[in-house]
Amino acid sequence: MTVTASRPVEAEVEPISSGGKFTTAAANYIDERTSISGLVKELGRKIFPDHWSFMLGEVALYSFIVILLSGTFLTFFFQPSMAEVVYHGSYVPLKGITMSAAYSSTLNISFDIRGGLLFRQVHHWAALLFIAAIGLHMLRVFFTGAFRKPREINWFIGFVLFVLAMAEGFTGYSLPDDLLSGNGLRIIDGLIKGIPVVGTWISYLLFGGEFPGNKLVAEFYSIHILLLPAILVAALGVHLLLMVVNKHTQFAGPGRTNDNVVGVPILPVFAAKAGGFFFVIFGVIVLIASLFTINPIWTYGPYDPSPISAGTQPDWYIGFADGALRLVPPGWEFVLWGHTWSFNMISVIIVLVVFLGLVAFYPFIEGWVTGDKREHHITDRPRNAPTRTAIGAAGVTFYAVLWAAASSDLMATHFKITLEGVIHTLQALLILGPIIAYHVTKRVCLALMKKDREIALHGYESGRIVRLPGGEYIEVHEQLSDYERWRLVSYEDYTPLMIRPNRQGKITGAERFRSSLSRWFFEDRISPITKGEIEQGGHH
C-alpha cells in the first residue's frame, strides 16, 4: 500500500466492541493528560519510501539497540580496573597467571557467567555491523545526492555519529585489557606522541603517565558506557528529528515530485514491518554470535608491554588508520631545532583528518561549487551526477587501499607474495587508484546516460528483424511506456557557472576558483531529453 504524504488523515468509524471501548477510554485518558495525539498524528503519517536502500540507516539503528541491550548486560559483570589479580577461573591455559581485574572479569564473562560469552559476542558483532551499516548508509546517501539542501546539516550530524561510533568501537575494543587491544593502544600512543610539541603531554594525560599506566581502563570505561553513548543518543535523536522534519527523499518516478513523498506511512504497516525488521536484525546478529568466535581474548592473553603478536590489527573500522601507518615510506622523521619531527606519524594524522574533513563537509563544498540553492527531495541516480559519483568512487578507492593495507601481512602470507611487494603496490595504488577510479567511473556514468538517452528516444532493441517491401531490413524497437521513460529523463541539468563580477564590478579570485571547479563538475554532461526530442523520437 502506498499513499502520499499530502493526503489528509481519514477518521475511520468502526463499531466499537468491549475491548475497543477499553482501548478508546485508555487512549483518551492518556491523550487528555499528554496531548500525545498531535504527535501520533504527525509521526503516524510519516512516510517511508519503499526502496530497500532507504532501510540501511534502520539497520544501523537496530544494531545500536542490540549493542545497548547486550552492553548493559556486560556492565553487570565487567570490572573496569587495572588492579593486578591472579586468575583462577575455568580457562586452563591462563590459570595462575597475573593479570588485570578487567581482563580477568572479561574471562569470567566468557567462561564462568551463563550466557556471558554469547552476550560478549553479540555485543562485538553488533558493533561491527553497526559501523558497517553506517558506512553503507552514508554511501547510499552520498551516491544518490540525498545530502543536498535541506539535508546538509543532517549529513554532518550523521558523520558525527559515524565518528562517535568509531570512538565507541575503539574504546570498547580496549576495555578487556588483552594483548591485542594493548598493542592497538600502543600504536595510538605512538600516533599521539608523534604530534609536535603537545603529543607527549597528551599521551601522559591519557595514560596517567608513561604508557600503559594504570588508569586507562577505568577512564575508557566511563567514556565508553557513559559519555560517548550519551552524545551518540543525543545526536541520533537530532538525526532522526531532522529526518522527520525534512521528510524522506525518494527516487524519481511516476507521481513522485519534489513536493511530496510516496511510500508507506509509519502506522500501521511500516511500524509493524520495522518492528519485525528489528527482530530480524537481532536474530541475524545472535545467529552470527552463536556460531562464530569474535575477539577471542583468551588466546590473546593479558596485556603485557613486552610481547606483540604477528598479525595484530585493529577492528575493521580503524583499519584505514592502521593501513595509513603501514604505507608511510621509511625515513620520514628528522631532527630540526632540537626536536624530532615524526612525519611518519604527522603525515598520517594530516591525511586522515583531511580525508574525514572532506567527507564531513562535502555537501557544503558541492553546494558552493554548483551554486544550487534549491531544495532537493528527488534523489539522483548515481549516473546522472557523473562528477560526484566519480569523486565518490575515488574516495572509496582511497579508503579501500588504506583499509587493505591494514591486512598487508595477511595478504602476503595467504597469497604467497612478498610483504614488501604488497606494501609497494598499495603505496602506488593509494595515489593512482583514486585517479583511475575517478576517470573510469565518470566515463562509465556518461556512457550509461547516453544509453539511457538512446533508450528513452528510440526504445529497446527488440531483436525482431523485419524486411520492408523495398527489401530493406530494420530492427523493430520496443518503445518505453511513459512511466518507464519518466525514470530515465527526469534529472537536473546543470551547466558550469558563468563568472560574474560582484557589486564592485570585480571578479574575485575565489569566484574564479569556484567557476573553474564548476566547470570541472559540469563540463562533461549529457542533457536530459526535451519534450520535443521525445515527440520526434516517436516517429522512428
Add this chain to the structure above:
Amino acid sequence: MKLTNKELPQHMAKNSSTATRRTRSRLVKSKGRRSPLATIALIVIGLVTTGGAYALFSSTASAETQSSSAAANQSSVDAGKKLFAANCATCHGLSAEGVNGVAPSLYGVGAAAVSFQVGTGRMPLANQGPQAEQKPVQFTDAQVTAMADYIASLSPGPGIPAKKYLGGNDDAAEGAELFRVNCAMCHNVAGAGGALTEGKFAPALSGVSAEHIYEAMVTGPQNMPVFNDKNITPAQKADIITYLKYLDKNPSPGGIDLGNLGPVAEGLFIWIFGLGAVVGVTIWIAAKAN
C-alpha cells in the same frame, strides 16, 4: 607492526654447548718422587678436570636431546649415508660439507634438524625460494631416522627429543605465557602464522607434531632463531608444546574461529555475510507483493 628479519642459517645455529672437546692427557712416567714434568702433569690434569667438568655441566642441559641418537647403530648410519648420497648430496655435498651459495654444511646440525626438515617434508627442497616450503613427506620414519643417525654421526648436534617432553600434559598456562613472549611475534598469538620480509613467513603451528615443535626450537630452521636449552629449558619447551596441543585439541569456545586471523577475518565476515544477509532482508522487506 614491525617484523624482525633475523636470519640464522642452519650451519650457524649449532648448539655451542654440545661442542665438547676432550683432550687426552698422556701418562707421565714417574721414577723419582718429584719429576720435573710433575708440574706440567698437574697443570694438564687440572685443565682436563676443569674443562671436562665444564663440558659435563654445560652439556647436561642439552643432554636430553642426545639420548636417542646415542643408541644409533652402525647399520642405521650406513643406510642413512646411502640415502643421503642419493637424495641430499647434490646440494649439501657428498660428505655433507655444504656447497657455497647452494646449501649449508650439515656438520653440527644434529639429528633434530634432519628429523624436522625431512620429517615435515621441507627437505629435499622442491625449489629455491624465499624459504623451504612444506610438501608431502618423501621418506618413511625409518629412513628419516637413518639419515638423522648419519648426520649425527658426522658431528655432535641437537638430537631427537626425549619422549617425556612430548606428552603435551605439562603446564599449559606457563607454556602460553612463554609462547606469547617468545613465539607470538612471528607465529601469531594463536599460532596462526605470520608474514616475514621478502616472502618469508612463520608457518601456522596447528597440527604440527610435538617432536617437530621441539626440534624446531632447538635447531632454528629457516628464519627461526635457536631457542637452546639455556634460553628455554626442556621443561619449558614441554610447556609450550602442551599449550599448542591444548589449542589443537580444544576448538574455540566461541564457535567457528575464522582461521584465528583476528579482526581482519572478522571484518571481512561482517561485511560479506553479516551485511550481505541484512541487505538481503531489506530487499525482501521492501519488495512489492506481486
